[in-house]
Amino acid sequence: MKFSARSLFANALSGHKNWPEQFPNKEPKKEYDAIIVGAGGHGLGAAYYLASKYGMTNIAVVEKGWLGGGNTGRNTTIIRSNYLFDESAGIYDHAVDLWDGLSQELNYNVMFSKRGVLMLAHNVHDVQSFTRHVHANRLNGVDNVWLTPEECQKKVPILDISPNRRYPVMGGAFQQRAGVARHDSVAWGYARAASKLGVDIIQNCKVIGIRRGADGAVEGVETEKGFIGAKKIGVSAAGNTSVVMEMAGLRFPLESYPLQALVSEPVKPIVPCVIMSNAVHAYISQSDKGELVIGAGTDQYTSYSQRGALHLVEHNIMAICEIFPVFKRMRMLRNWGGIVDVTPDRSPILGKTPVKGLYVNCGWGTGGFKATPGAGHLLAYTIAKDEPHPINAPFNLDRFVGGRLIDEAAAAAVAH
Amino acid sequence: MMLIHCPHCDEKRPEVEFAYAGEAHIVRPNAEQQQAMSDAKWSEFLFIRDNVRGEHCERWWHANGCNMFFNAVRNTVTDKFIKTYKIGQKRPTQAQIQKWKSAK
Numbered sequence: 001m002k003f004s005a006r007s008l009f010a011n012a013l014s015g016h017k018n019w020p021e022q023f024p025n026k027e028p029k030k031e032y033d034a035i036i037v038g039a040g041g042h043g044l045g046a047a048y049y050l051a052s053k054y055g056m057t058n059i060a061v062v063e064k065g066w067l068g069g070g071n072t073g074r075n076t077t078i079i080r081s082n083y084l085f086d087e088s089a090g091i092y093d094h095a096v097d098l099w100d101g102l103s104q105e106l107n108y109n110v111m112f113s114k115r116g117v118l119m120l121a122h123n124v125h126d127v128q129s130f131t132r133h134v135h136a137n138r139l140n141g142v143d144n145v146w147l148t149p150e151e152c153q154k155k156v157p158i159l160d161i162s163p164n165r166r167y168p169v170m171g172g173a174f175q176q177r178a179g180v181a182r183h184d185s186v187a188w189g190y191a192r193a194a195s196k197l198g199v200d201i202i203q204n205c206k207v208i209g210i211r212r213g214a215d216g217a218v219e220g221v222e223t224e225k226g227f228i229g230a231k232k233i234g235v236s237a238a239g240n241t242s243v244v245m246e247m248a249g250l251r252f253p254l255e256s257y258p259l260q261a262l263v264s265e266p267v268k269p270i271v272p273c274v275i276m277s278n279a280v281h282a283y284i285s286q287s288d289k290g291e292l293v294i295g296a297g298t299d300q301y302t303s304y305s306q307r308g309a310l311h312l313v314e315h316n317i318m319a320i321c322e323i324f325p326v327f328k329r330m331r332m333l334r335n336w337g338g339i340v341d342v343t344p345d346r347s348p349i350l351g352k353t354p355v356k357g358l359y360v361n362c363g364w365g366t367g368g369f370k371a372t373p374g375a376g377h378l379l380a381y382t383i384a385k386d387e388p389h390p391i392n393a394p395f396n397l398d399r400f401v402g403g404r405l406i407d408e409a410a411a412a413a414v415a416h
Numbered sequence: 417m418m419l420i421h422c423p424h425c426d427e428k429r430p431e432v433e434f435a436y437a438g439e440a441h442i443v444r445p446n447a448e449q450q451q452a453m454s455d456a457k458w459s460e461f462l463f464i465r466d467n468v469r470g471e472h473c474e475r476w477w478h479a480n481g482c483n484m485f486f487n488a489v490r491n492t493v494t495d496k497f498i499k500t501y502k503i504g505q506k507r508p509t510q511a512q513i514q515k516w517k518s519a520k
């Protein structure tokens with residue numbers, strides 16, 4: 001069924017009681033041409049593009065929990081592409097290109113809203129580093145402009161630009177094409193579109209082993225629902241990547257940390273774009289429901305607990321109130337955590353692995369939601385062609401041996 | 417907030433006094449060993465981590481306390497500390513960890 005004004009009207013007549021199921025919950029077949037481990041946005045995206053772009057429809061996405069229940073459903077949905085290095089500009093801007101028009105392509109409203117991302121500069125170092133980013137971005141064809149304090153305040157009226165503040169606003173870098181989207185819709189939209197093309201989505205089915213043949217190549221996955229054969233396996237398991245890769249005898253340059261976020265009670269529109277501040281270390285946006293969406297950096301110790309420490313949330317709120325005292329009396333509704341897989345250079349790993357038939361998409365750390373369509377597409381390409389796309393070629397695993405890091409960590413030290 | 421036992425102070429102190437310092441028992445190769453090391457081995461030393469889902473040997477620093485480093489075994493799924501011990505002690509075996517767990 002196609003979502004349209006007509007189908008909306010027709011279903012209204014029957015009291016919205018007859019909408020069909022959007023994606024069936026499948027039981028595994030014996031064998032597929034390819035298996036994706038992890039039904040997050042990235043994994044579901046990969047399945048969708050394998051089927052829609054590369055003609056591989058006999059594939060399954062195997063998920064240990066429920067679809068979109070990992071970081072996809074836990075993130076704060078900031079989308080931007082104003083990263084420093086050429087390789088990063090390539091991969092993140094590729095994703096932003098795909099975000100444009102994604103709702104139409106999937107016939108599912110992912111609510112991509114280009115409300116812009118404003119990164120505030122509070123000291124000379126910030127100003128220098130952000131203007132460098134603006135120039136580097138523009139050389140790469142990525143939109144990003146420098147705003148004076150007055151221009152920042154025009155965009156965000158509640159911003160106090162008095163020079164006497166503890167963290168005075170000295171300007172900001174603004175990317176207009178950036179913004180937010182609705183996280184669940186992204187997972188559901190890809191799942192629905194992929195299912196339609198014949199992809200099996202198998203939930204509540206944890207992968208517990210990777211079977212390899214005498215030549216070392218993969219033969220399939222052992223799961224809670226038994227063995228499923230496939231000559232190609234794409235792992236897109238975010239925070240649990242190390243655990244899955246170990247099943248194939250591989251150790252990865254990853255550490256898994258909790259990352260928390262929180263939302264306030266809903267209020268009328270007051271935060272018009274995403275606002276980030278490295279100096280106080282926090283960011284904020286407002287959801288279409290009216291909640292303030294607030295986050296910062298990871299917890300300090302590695303963990304798979306999907307929860308973090310309370311004092312980090314306290315720091316986060318203190319930082320937001322430092323910039324926006326107007327929010328001091330807001331009440332917070334919910335706080336949660338996800339587990340993010342962090343690489344030493346804070347750039348992802350997307351490509352082939354030393355094991356034949358095993359592909360990986362991981363290491364997106366605190367900032368992979370924005371990359372969802374791009375990562376999905378590039379993983380699909382890499383699996384279908386058995387070689388990386390030029391855009392993800394630099395994001396190989398070998399860079400940690402050869403030394404050609406893509407060190408966004410050193411370049412920006414920004415989250416998300 | 418977690419309470420962490422510092423083996424130097426021999427006291428349980430609140431988590432905010434401590435800083436996490438990564439996986440424990442990673443031995444830094446000396447200058448001679450470094451000369452002889454392959455790029456792959458060097459990469460492993462620098463970047464590859466076990467990232468265990470379960471019992472993890474890790475280093476902590478009592479930064480806002482006695483200022484000493486120590487090691488700990490912590491379950492990364494529950495975040496519960498099983499044991500803290502002084503640096504210099506060998507990496508505990510699985511049997512040792514099991515013993516510590518049942519002693520609790």
Ligand SMILES: Cc1cc2nc3c(=O)[nH]c(=O)nc-3n(C[C@H](O)[C@H](O)[C@H](O)COP(=O)(O)OP(=O)(O)OC[C@H]3O[C@@H](n4cnc5c(N)ncnc54)[C@H](O)[C@@H]3O)c2cc1C
Pocket residue numbers: 037038039040041042043062063064065066067068069070071072073074075076077078079205206207208236237238239240244259260261295336337338339340364365366367368369370371416
């Ligand atoms: C609090 C928070 C805020 C964030 N904010 C932002 C932001 O503003 N902008 C941004 O760009 N990014 C953000 N991120 C990061 C972003 O969420 C992730 O980088 C991204 O979602 C990773 O995509 P994914 O779809 O691969 O992950 P996931 O949705 O986590 O998918 C991985 C899936 O693999 C499954 N899995 C794991 N192990 C197995 C197994 N053994 N067998 C079967 N399935 C398995 C998991 O259950 C999970 O569903 C944030 C993350 C968090 C936690």
Ligand SMILES: [Zn+2]
Pocket residue numbers: 422423424425426478481482483484
């Ligand atoms: Zn101490």
